[in-house]
Amino acid sequence: MIRIGDAPAVRRVLIGTALVLTALFLLLPLVAIFAQALMSGLDVYWQNLSDQYTLAAIGLTLLVTLATVPINLVFGVFLAWLVTRFDFPGRRLLQTLIDIPFAVSPVVAGLVYLLLYGRNGWLGGWLDAHDIQIMFAWPGIVLATIFVTCPFVARELIPLMQAQGAREEEAAVTLGASGWTIFRRVTLPKIRHALFYGVILTNARAVGEFGAVSVVAGAIRGETNTLPLQVEQLYQDYNTVGAFTSASLLALLALLALLTLAAKAALEWRAARRENAS
Amino acid sequence: QDERELLNSSYDIARELFAAINPKFIDWWQQQHDETVSVKQSHGGSSTQARSIMQGLRADVVTFNQVTDVNVLADAGLVAKDWQQQYPNHASPYYSTTAFLVRKGNPKHIENWDDLARDDVSLVFPNPKTSGNGRYTYLAAWAYADREFDGDKSKIEDYMKTFLGNVEVFDTGGRGATTTFVERGIGDVLITFESEVNNIRNEYGKDDYEVVVPPVSILAEFPVAVVDEYAERNGNEDLAKGYLDYLYTPEAQRLLADFNYRVNDESVAAEFSDRFPKTELLRVEDVFGSWPDAMETHFASGGELDQLQRR
Amino acid sequence: MSIRIANIAKTYGRPGRGRTRALEPIDLDIHDGELIGLLGPSGSGKTTLLRIVAGLEQADSGTIHFAERDVTNVHVRDRRIGFVFQHYALFRHMSVYDNVAFGLNALPRRERPSSAEIRSRVMQLLEMVRLQAFAERFPAQLSGGQQQRVALARALALKPDVLLLDEPFGALDAKVRQELRRWLRHLHEELHFTSLFVTHDQEEALELSDRVVVMSDGRIEQVDTPDALYRQPANRFVFEFLGDVNRLEGDVRDETLTCGEARLAVPGMPDGRHELLLRPHEIHLSERDDARAHLPVSVSAVVPVGAEVRLELEADWLGEPWLASVGHETFERLDAKRGKRLFAHPVRLHRFDAERPQTLSPVCAS
Amino acid sequence: MSIRIANIAKTYGRPGRGRTRALEPIDLDIHDGELIGLLGPSGSGKTTLLRIVAGLEQADSGTIHFAERDVTNVHVRDRRIGFVFQHYALFRHMSVYDNVAFGLNALPRRERPSSAEIRSRVMQLLEMVRLQAFAERFPAQLSGGQQQRVALARALALKPDVLLLDEPFGALDAKVRQELRRWLRHLHEELHFTSLFVTHDQEEALELSDRVVVMSDGRIEQVDTPDALYRQPANRFVFEFLGDVNRLEGDVRDETLTCGEARLAVPGMPDGRHELLLRPHEIHLSERDDARAHLPVSVSAVVPVGAEVRLELEADWLGEPWLASVGHETFERLDAKRGKRLFAHPVRLHRFDAERPQTLSPVCAS
């Protein structure tokens, strides 16, 4: 098959350039992080990892991610369904609104939450009076993280669902299926890769978010320190090795995407075998 | 019954310091009151910390590196107005000053503030706009110039302009500036708290750098206060007060000195006298009237600093 | 189940911008058990009408009755229809079996048959569409015709009263198409549901339907049996759409039409300029002209197609060439190779410029 | 430009897993200026062959010559071919004008005509495909037939010696299709390039091609003129693929074939079990049997389609129903409504179980 850019020379140059740039901009930072983390040897690395406060930060980070990802998953799916399956006035505006988190500087994102739920905020007085702690506790961190990561799932799904159209869903309706059945049995299998991808990105961002979280977390060691905050604090405190140890952990979490991607590839391969075996 | 928890909100580079102090305090409290308590730490830029507290971070005590940030809390009614009178030495259990870190052998022969305004010297210190550390540096330089030029404003400003113009990189915080100076190899002089030198040496080795303490510099106080409102709510008033009292005990003072902070306890100071060169330290209040005045005149938007950096 | 469509109209788009009138108000009665073909060019509103009957689209006005029941505001789910989509819309990630079983599995628990019953029902359906052996395959592993049959079986699983099909054979090749058509006809007779199918292929509509609904531009042009449609087209559009058409335009005076050197007796036709239409097989060719017709033509192309031979005829007096179809014997008898000069004798002529369509037979079909 | 395809073979997939033999070694000679149709069922390798000729696909073995030039290893770009894709593959983001001008604009600067020349050439092409008025439209704003013509104009812009078309009319409706076919034929005669087109529609292949290449399973079954193909199919596959087929299977003894109660004289046929095939129009129907043929049938369906009426015939002795096509007159004369009992008289019978195909004429076509 003849395709553009298939000439071996072009191919080699492009792949070469891509690999060099990837190495420079992505691989090298990764290596640098691990290099600094392992600077004082594996023992120290391990010791840093098993530090009580690092473990607490890992726990909190996982908690935040576990709370954030499902919420954004549900929201993203509903929004994508709404935007791609129905026509209504204001659709495009809605689509733009979900990009707000990209447009807001993370620090400002944290700030607006602080101004809303903080002691002097609109809702803060009431919350304070009822002794409900949102800011400087995990709910605030979760809220800020939800804000920062909410576009990813919808962004992944919308183009795909638009391209796929609603025909199979309509077929399912004519066969009497309920909304949930349609989604579970017809739509979900078609979008699962994109969904998966959205979840990976959401997860990556939720795990790594610093700016917004730092504003609302209060940075209490062992309590409201997420892993990125922990990294920052260790770094500020001249514990470079400790900081990069935690950072390397975050990088590993990102590279979990690698594993999941491999899983995705396997899934695809199986599906492709099924669907095209003829 | 759960044990009581005290939350100490502090500046960002004090994590190790308080990690060392807290267990000792817990023992001390245990001995005195037969009660087991625990202490939680929160660290960040002290303005950020103050802001968090105002917005509801329920810290019982603050141990900051900036008088102004405690003042903000006092203005907000969270801290007693007369907090500086509640503990000795303006409620500052330890202090430090601004010093110079130069490269091994002091190749540029930096001895005093006037050397920093030389053409061939480049400086690194954090941004006075974002960092208390940077603010002290600025004030120290100004105080020096004020004395040197006998209050001649135009000469002071000329000096300050050159001084600021020599800055190679403005990081947002002390740690960033240190990294820039040490790891990136930028600048001839890093201006920072004398106390940080300890950290730097620990991290990067003792031999590659030298400390120069100028004959005259600014007194950097590390104010502490009880956040009355929250301490009350948390039922920690006695504990909070006890925590701050503890910082003035010889035991704590020794620890602080060991972390390279200067202390007022005379016996401890004597013990560590070889570590801390004698130098004349000026109080901000003496040179600039008061902290609020200094802030207003120099650091507010459109203030002296902005004017000096204008081009 | 009979279907009554009354005054159904549909406009797409929001007021203000780019509105498309897809259906003018339409009335149509479909009898119980009929197999109706919706025929029309692209964009004539066939799919729209079908989808409105299905309940997949909301009409702007009008009502739909299934027998005596007003279903205008009944949700698709509850209309008991089966719908076969143009490109099948099979669930790609499900096996053939699961596709067919989908509707049964989607029933509320109370109504759902036991899984053994579902199994036997699905297998019975697959047997009916002759795909028992393919139950475990995925749609992509089937040929187009097989996919189409799965789509049918899926639509029939819930025993619908009404079966709606959108271009059911659009993407298949002629042979498979032919086979499926026959098969659908049998199925229809056997299960006795009411069917409505969309097509833009005249032959398909004529061959398959009890009655054909010819549509254009959102309007119904004619509803009739295939035979009546072909013999008595209601208007020129229907006539032209139903097959190849040759055109003859000329001035009539004294019951004779003249067009260049061509001459044709047109008994009973008023004087003036007229346009007459005739179909390829309505042209009789011979080596002689006669008193009634002098239409000299020369053969410009010869295309033998199956049982007949298609001839392209040119003449100075003709704007665009004519197409004639003749049997092999006639072809051989006339030795009608390229360049051969012959005379055309219209067997039948159609006229649509009068108040009502008119058919003339100037020549005895001898 | 003549094309010589020698020993071209192609297998898809890597050794080891799921290899598909798409083309057995194939030889084919195409004369200068010919219009050749590649006909075959889905998956028979038509597209593969076309793409290999174009240079879009690399053959595993064999050579391709354009006239005397060996182009086997010449890049598509340099073969001077025009290619029309099945779904047109128009550049959707370009106007019709830009689509057609694309090839000209892509020429290296030295060879590129001035922009005024390009303009006039493009407008000339658009005029040729009768789309001058649509130059500024985008493909999505055109009907299928119009898009197809743009695709043709685009392929012709560089004055190719060879025009290759993959199912050029596959997605169009019958009327548009018919019109485009005629138009392509004219264009071909006018510009005199060599054309090779793929189709799975027998009628299209027969109507359009100078010669038809019938393919199945990666092999060439027959290459012949439409007429010869229809009259002398090389084998059963070709015969069956070229139209509807009725089957008659029975035991022959003493030159008489018996099948249940049916009886047919088959002069010259050896004894034994035989299968005979005949086309719908090769069945003559009458109300009487005669000495040579006793084939009683009953009409099970009547489908009038245009000039002819198709009858489905059933009988106990028949496995699957027969299809007969008769003229309207015959139909009326016989009064052949459903249930009517008639006798079939084969006009011609085809036999493929002998060494070479054989055609019998048991009845005089009276």
Add this chain to the structure above:
Amino acid sequence: MIANAFAIGRQRRVLPGFGLSLGISLTFVSLILLLPLTSLVGQLSQLSWSQYWFLINDPRLLASYAVTLLGAGVAALFNAAFGLLMAWVLVRYDFPGKRLVDALMDLPFALPTAVAGVTLATLYSNNGWVGRLLEPLGISVAYTWVGIALAMAFTSIPFVVRTVQPVLEDLPAEVDEAAVTLGARDGHAFRRVILPHLWPALVTGTGLAFVRSLGEFGAVIFIAGGKPYETEITSLMIFVKLQEYDYAGASAVASIVLATSLILLLAINLWQGRFIKRLHGGRP
């Protein structure tokens, strides 16, 4: 808009879930996205117009706009090129380690921005692993606007790659082939045929990268240098205002960035709608 949408929602719709998904989406958007932003508006409302005008017109701030826009612009352009290249290479070619490269694309999202900043500064300062090689060439990255652009580019790498990738995967082979049979060289075919198909995705991705870069803070400050008028970014100015407890001022500056971003995004969305409409012949 909301009232309108509900009015339409009353019509019967074939696919289920309009009400539910509209409800959830609007609730979510209101509570999570819009409600917090009202506090920004609340802060702004404490300012008079002239104060607001004065605030956002501060020359130092204007200089920071310039630096930020330059950095974000360069970062976005770099990402447009790099993202396009990566998407192309990942979709069109097979090579060993492809999966790893693919996974690496998401790294910037997972790293806390500060770690990214420190690491980049480590690598690209004049004594860093890479900076050392660049210095002899007279290229300084760290503490110049190049560093700012670099940090911004790094943190927004996934946007372009991940938006272009699916579109490129979707592009039928016939598009390539049609161009080649018409004699187009690779470059010409890419520019005139493939690129236009990728435009919407590429512009969206680049737009998102740009917008994200405008707001980036953590990664940039470690490599920016922070010199007044030279390497101060707008986010830093917001940060400074916050340090001064000047929420209104911070909100004012933030509102500028936010408005710029939203207008850009809306413009892209609208443009895309038009573009896609054209490809679909007037139908949405």
